[in-house]
Amino acid sequence: MNRLSVLSCVAWLILFQKLPQCTNSLSTSPKVTISNKRVVKSAAIHRNERRKNPALWRLEHVDDKETTTAVTLQQQQQQQQQQRNQRPPLIMAPAGGWPQLRAAVANGADAVYVGLSAFSARARATNFDAWQLNEAVKYCHQYDVHLYVALNTLVFQHEFVELIDWIRVCEQAQVDAVIVQDIGLMKLIQAVAPALKLHASTQQTVSDANGVAFAAQQGTTRIVLGRELSVNEIHQIAHQTMDGTELEVFVHGALCVSYSGQCFSSEFQGGRSANRGQCAQACRLPYGLVVDGEWHDLVESYLLSPQDLCGIQHIPQLLHSVSCLKIEGRLKDAAYVAATTRAYRQAVDQAWQESMEKDDSTINYYRAPRQLQHADTSVDRTTLVQLFSRGQDGQHDGLTSGFFQGSRHQELVIGKSPRHRGVYIGKVVQCNPKTGVIQVQVDNEASIQLKRGDGIVIDRGLAELEELGGPIYEIGQDDHDETMSYIQFSHKTKVTTELVPPGALIWRTHDAVLEQQMQKMVQAEPPKRTVLLQVEARKDQPLRITVTLPSLDGDKSITAVAESEMVLVSASRTALSKEAIQKAVGTLGNTPFALAEHGAMNIELEDDLWCPVSAIKETRRKAIQNLQDELDAKSGSANAKLTSRQEDRSTSSSKHIISQLMDQMKPSAAASLQPQRNMALSVLCRSLEQVDVLCDMIENDESAIVDEIIIDFLEVQGMQDAMERIQLVTKRTIRIVLASPRILKPAEDGIWKTLLSLRPDALLVRSPGLLYRMQQLQKVGQVEINGEMIPIPPLFGDFSLNVANPLTAFEFLQQGLERIAPTYDLNARAISALARTMASPQQLEVVAHAKLPTFHTEHCVFARFLSKGNSYQDCGHVCTRHSVHLRDGNTGADQLVLADMGCRNTVFSAEAQSGVHSLKEWHQAGVGRVRIELVDECLEDIRRMITGYEQVLNGTSKPSITWEMLQNVRDTNGRISGVSLGSLRNQVERRAGELK
Structure with a gap:
């Protein structure tokens, strides 16, 4: 263990020393940095400085041999900036149904986005059928409002015929654009209705300029950026986007704790795919914190439940960088849509006017501001809080600036309540159970005047406790203290000291006067x-x-x-x-x-x-x-x-169009005659110890099928040691693949450059942005890093690219990938169907065993609950000293949390999912490779796992025997993890009406 003295997670070693029955499974060795001519181990940087800081991996002397000169780049950026200055960003409001759509138009929306009765990421919304969509477009266009249709889910091949019908409905209705997640669906739309504009959904997980370029390459004219970007990062992306592509950002509404498109919690736990519009909001459930194997007592229970986004104060900063500001909320009512739309209408108009006064270059406005009815009715933050906010306490009203100011881990997730609270009023002083009178100390900063008829709730501090609430029946004021009030519910409400303890928080959940004002906004006439x-x-x-x-469109x-x-x-x-x-x-x-x-x-x-x-x-x-x-x-x-x-x-049927597209993907005659070979086996390792176990098995002839090892360490530290160990033991007969992060933000190019400098046999690509970057470099075949020419290795695509149908698979393979792993949103039978329809199923790699990465977050659980820091700069790097699990409040299962080199957290399912029973079916379908992913299994059990899968693959054992063994695999805390079918379970997807 001497050469492993520098650990990437010290806590693992401490924990394993306490558990002699389990061997340490997650650690790494000294960090790899780029020297002039070779890769060397560096001890010059203190461990806490080198850890979790993407900027440290930025290489200072890199020449990528770009064809665009610096002068041309600057000119293009200036031109793009001037184009953005010609008009303020559009305000896009959500419309889950007709009342919301009318409210959005009446209160100043420049655009609305709606869902259809199928293929919508908000399947629980009312949504629009074909006739309603046509009428909605007419209504919006009458008032110069754009209407966009959100087809922002993954799609399956058996849905193509129905999709073509909906695409034609959109074309016939003259919608202004379609918002799409699935790359294959984009190609289908381009084949059916080439005039339809495409916008890339935030579900595509675009977080840098390379991701924007990839989406634009697919034919999109606007890209919705990830919510996890700061204002400065948005500026950087805007400055690097030079082809007229528009950028859109969310500015208000509910925040997903996971990166959009990268959440598999609902899919794993209940077969409800977030990528199919069926999110069950597992992030809003209670979790406990387990640190180094021990229960960590917290007041907070909702450790993954963010407050809601309110970016209204950042409008002036975003004014010239983005083309559209988006409000989340297709499940919200018309009052919410009216108020939020009006608030952002007023904020944008004011910011634009101030910008015009400061800079003459911004006066090239395409039309006058919309003239709203009831223009004197403004919407302030208190109104927004009252309408919907997940209030936490007296200091946190439930609204947050999200990531606009960068990471703010202490502010994003407070963890005390996952639901709507309203406006904070004050605290209970005492109550009289006999009279039902409650004495309330009103907070001085709240500036709220309670009224008879207002709805309130008594918050006892724990969301799972029974709460007393209802409309105020009587209210009185203390003659000597204006901050002291006395309230009474109706005589039917029983007041007890248990339900109304001293110090309990009081929230106003309903404001009768405000509701009347909201109805005026909802019923207002559209602006002329x-x-x-x-x-x-x-x-x-x-x-x-x-x-x-x-018009919004100058040419119209x-x-x-x-x-x-x-x-x-x-x-x-x-x-x-x-x-x-x-x-x-x-x-x-x-x-x-x-x-x-x-x-x-x-x-x-x-x-x-x-x-x-x-x-x-x-x-x-x-x-x-x-x-x-x-x-x-x-x-x-x-x-x-x-x-x-x-x-x-009309002469060209939907099936004929699909047939034509599928014909383009048929393999060559020579390829189709190639004999089917046995499935190959890859193993993904997340620590050097796991690599050592695998190398020992190969060295001792215990493994005959594994021909590839994927290295997916928390840091770049230790990767070089792992590669040297594999090469030494296997005499370079085993392919070494390095896994890239799922997210790369602006200024994080140094990460992939460092990976390439290690000269792997292949690179596992996990984001469209990195794929685009590698695609450009593949054209020249190599990249210069610190004076050394580094070849571009073969590229493999991972599950995070969300391949769910053969069109998407084909498109990604056309972009330079040699193989692709399907999304976790496919069950075992769907994977077989995908393989059978692919031109070359040998290029399909299926993850046969894994603890699913249920959440992938910019928010850091380590920093939030084990430190007082807001980012890697002041968190003390607690992730290097402690292991953390989240204990599910419903099942009691412990889910491992890992922090990667970019400080992003991944929460893994406690239970592994296995496709061992489907291996034969997948092989018959033509699948070329399966993968075993290791997370935090005990080292002794890893050997048994790999042996079990190999025996099933070579036909020397039954799947049921391996399944029984997998049920007893332990994690690093010594707890039995268990195994299930997870997302591979063959079940019928729920209908929208059945969702809650």
Whole structure:
């Protein structure tokens, strides 16, 4: 153990010393850094400094031989910045149904996004059928509001025919774009309706400019970035995005603790895939903390439940970096949509106005701000908190800036309550059970005036405890202390000292007055569309009025002209003035149009002219009517063209389109004649000790099938030692694959460069961004790092790329991958079906055994609950000294938490899932390789696991025998982990109406 003296997780060693029956399984050795000519071990950096700091892996002397010069790059960035400055970002509101859609439009949304009755990431929302979608688009377009359809789930091949029908529905309805997660679905849309715009969903897990470039390469015009990015990181991505691709960010609403697209908790536990719109919100459940094998007593129980995002204060910073600001909430009601939309409408308009005053380059605005009804009704933070927030205590109202300011681990997750609380009022002083009177100390900073009819709840500090609540029946004020109130529920509510203890928090869950204000917003009329007027008054010519209707899309603006029946003559009495014309023309009455407030009318008037005011008004009425006719005609023309295209396509059935796409993926004749070979076996190791076990087995001829070892260490430390050990023992007969992180943010390029510098036999790619980067480097075949030319190794795709159908698999393989692992959202039977429809199923690698990575988070459990730090800079690097498990509050199972080199946490399922019973079926389907993933198993049990799988693969043992052995595998705490089918379980997916 001398050469392992420097550990990546010291706590593991301490723990294993306490458990002699188990051997240490997770540790690493000294860190690898890049020297001028070779890789060396470095002891110069203190352990706590080198740990968990992606910036430390940034290489200072790297020349990637980029074809774009620095000057050209700067010019493109400046041009892109100027383009973004031309208009403020759009405000996109959620619409789970018609009431929400109307509320969004009425309160200033520039765009709404909706789901369909199928293939929506919010399957529990009301959503829209085909007829409703068509009407919704018409309604939105009438008010110059974009409508986007979220088809943001993974799709299976048997759904392609139904999907084509929905794609045509979207095309027929003229939706402005489709938001997509699945790469294969993008190709299907491009084949069926090439004119439909594509937006990349946040489910694609885009976290850097390379990810943006990959999505753009697939044909998307806008990319929704991950919620885990800071404002500075968003700026960096924007500056590196130079092809006109738009960026979109979430600014308000519920936060997923896991990276979107990388959560498998619901899938593993109950067969409800978050990637299929069926999230069961396992992050909102209670968990306990187990540190170094011992229970760690906490007041908090909801360790993975974030507060909700509120980024309204960051609008000025985002103004020129993104094209769209998105509000989450397709499951929320119309009042929520109305208030949040209005709040962000007001914030964006104010920020843009201030930006115009500071910088003349920002005044190129495409149209005037939307003029809202009840414009004097504003929405402040207290209103947003009242509508929905997961209030925690007196210091945390349930809203957070998320990651906009970078990592704030002490603020993102407080952990005291997972549900809506409302506005914090104060604390209970005492109660009188006989009279039911509760004495309340109102918080000075709350500035809340309780009223009769307000709904409140008494919070006893633990969310699982019974809570007393209801509307206030009577309320009184202390004559001597204005902060002291006395409240009473109805006589039916029984007040006890147990339910209302001194010190209990009081929250206002319902505000009757606010509800009335919200209803006014919900029922408000949509804002009128603003127009620009040009008036020309010249002698002996008719009065000419030109009216222009600007649009969100500049090329869709409409212009109409009208002329008076009489010509203008010399004035014999009072001549026309600009003021008189402006008064006559500027009143648009009950039309759906309004004159913009500033610079909306230009009058060219010659001197000493006259015509009746009635003629001016009549010409204005004609101009407005002509504009309406043009608007109607344009819509009708588009519908006619679209109908014609649909009729032309009617001869080509959905099945024929699918057949054509599948034909493109057929293997060559030579490839199809190749004999089927036995499935190969890979083993993924997460520690040097696990590598040692595997090498010992190979050296002693205990393993005959394993031909590949994947190294997936918490840090780069120890990887070189592991590679040398494998090469020495196996005489380079075993392929060595290095696993990349699932997430790479801006300025983290040094991580993959360090991995390449180790010269692996292959690289396991886990993100579209890294795939794009490697794809570009593959074109030249090598990259220069610190003066040394490093070859680009073969690339393998992992489960995190979310391959769920043959189209997606084919597209990723076309992007330079030599093989691909399917998503965990496929059950065993679906994996077989995927293999049978792939052009080359030998390129499919199935994870046959693993503890599923249920959550992958930017939030750090170590920092939050074992330190007072907010990031790696001040957390004390507790992850290097302690092991952590989360104990499921429902099952009691301990789920391991690991922190990787980027400080991201992965929570692993306590129970492993195994496909040992499906190995034969997968082999018959043509699957080329299966993988065993090691996490925290005892070293003695690892040997038995690998032997068991090999025996099933070579036919010398039955799956049931290996299954029985797997049921008794222990983790590093000595607890039996158990085994299940997990996400491989063949079960029917629940219908939307059955979801809770």
